[in-house]
Amino acid sequence: MWKKHNEQFSHQDNSVQYLGLSACSCFEETVRKQLEFQDALTRDQYTDVIIEIKNQIGGEFSRASSGEADIRVENTRCPFGAQVKETPELCQMTSSVFGGIAARNFGYAQVELRKRIAVGDSVCDVAIYLNREDHQPRRGDEYFFQDGELISKLNDTDAIVQVTDKTDRYWCGCGDTETASVQKPQTLVIGDSKAIRDVTDAIEIVAPTMANMLLGGETGVGKELIARAIHATSGRNPEKFIAVNCAAIAESLIESALFGHEKGAFTGAYNVHKGFFERACSGTLFLDEIDGLSLTSQAKLLRVLQEGEFERVGGRQLIKTDIRIIVASNRKLKDLVSAGEFRKDLFYRLNIVTINIPPLRERRDDIVALVDHFLKKLSVKYQKPPKSLGEQAWLKMMHYDWPGNIRELENVLENAFLFAKTEVIENISIEVSDSEVDQTHHSLIQSTKEKVSRNVEIKLLHDALARCSGNVSAVAREMGITPRAIHQKLKKHRIDADEYRTK
The missing domain is CATH 3.30.1380.20 (Trafficking protein particle complex subunit 3)
Known part of the structure; x- marks a missing residue:
């Protein structure tokens, strides 16, 4: 009663x-x-x-x-x-x-x-x-x-x-958590090359699924950006995206960092630290440089992936995990498996879907879009007027091999943006010989067969017309060619100088 x-x-x-x-x-x-x-x-x-x-x-x-x-x-x-x-x-x-x-x-x-x-x-x-x-x-x-x-x-x-205490006992029911409908956001990947289109096509196919993913590619190609794009275009995008660099965590701390720990004290207090798996609840966990994990840590990760549950270090409670795992490595895991440095069973568990991100030197026709994107970001970041690259700077950008890929490109542009005294950036801190520049100049200015050359030339013309308010003679003087040559290029690329005059 x-x-x-x-x-x-x-x-x-x-x-x-x-x-x-x-x-x-x-x-x-x-x-x-x-x-x-x-x-x-x-x-x-x-x-x-x-x-x-x-x-x-x-x-x-x-x-x-x-x-x-x-x-x-x-x-x-x-x-x-x-x-x-x-x-x-x-x-x-x-x-x-x-x-x-x-x-x-x-x-x-x-x-x-x-x-x-x-x-x-x-x-x-x-x-x-x-x-x-x-x-x-x-x-x-x-x-x-x-x-x-x-x-x-x-x-x-x-x-x-x-x-x-003798009241009849019974279990109560529970409701199911409703899945919120989310609007598919725009992809975060910048570029329109064939190589990067293949990547974005793969993202659209696999993002809505539950499949674990392995991202491959050199250092600096943007693996975390791709992982964020997968999360953003999936049903988990309202939840957390947590990125972890496995190689940056000491071996003695990796288990606690990933799975958390519990510790009781003599005073009766109880301290709980939640690991990355728990903090990414219902979201996406991105494990970068997965090859940096020891074989022991790989075994513990495999168990979580297989069972869908884990225990905190020092804890006794099994905690269920509902997250998507995306891993990345700048080394080929298959070769590491052959060398005995990576568990074969973990490799096959992770290798359900693999996306290899091409280096920047193999997608040079994306450099124009990337440069434009980063320069706009820098203008907002430092609250300074927009800046653009001059012809010599463009020649260096297009010839350079970019061993550090997009990360290096962004750093070079930030340095050039800060030290440029005018709104036209001519000096950038990459080493390219004069003979290489001359060869690149020939391919960029005289040859229109390649898309890279065409995009760079169009970008140069638009930037110069904007600076010169549509004055073709001024553009010709800036670029060191005749006004007639400028008119020919404008006609070829269907660019209307009048639009810049009205502005």
């Missing part, structure tokens, strides 16, 4: 409390058998029990850092699903289950719902206090176990809910 001392308190809220108190003993008994807990629960065992209960009905609960006076757990997915926002009273079910189990084992509990997904918070943060003498004026319901009865005193009211 349950009784109500406050007629203004809603029957629905009271009923939820009653349901939770009625069901908690059944919940506890079932999970105790699973975890093989026979005696009175310790604080740690109690925490394991309430987490296991909630996760079995659809939650994503885990331990959070706590002090001597409290036990804290966090949840990233409500077991009641999206509809909990329409009926936030259901949160009282969590409070009564946690409080009822604690009261039965420790005699007293106060449960404080600090954060709730039901009211718009990104997580649920629940604190349970077990010391009655330490009672504080917190916004939490209190729970007592007296004479075979569970009693709940509801916060800010004089309403009391109580059930006998």
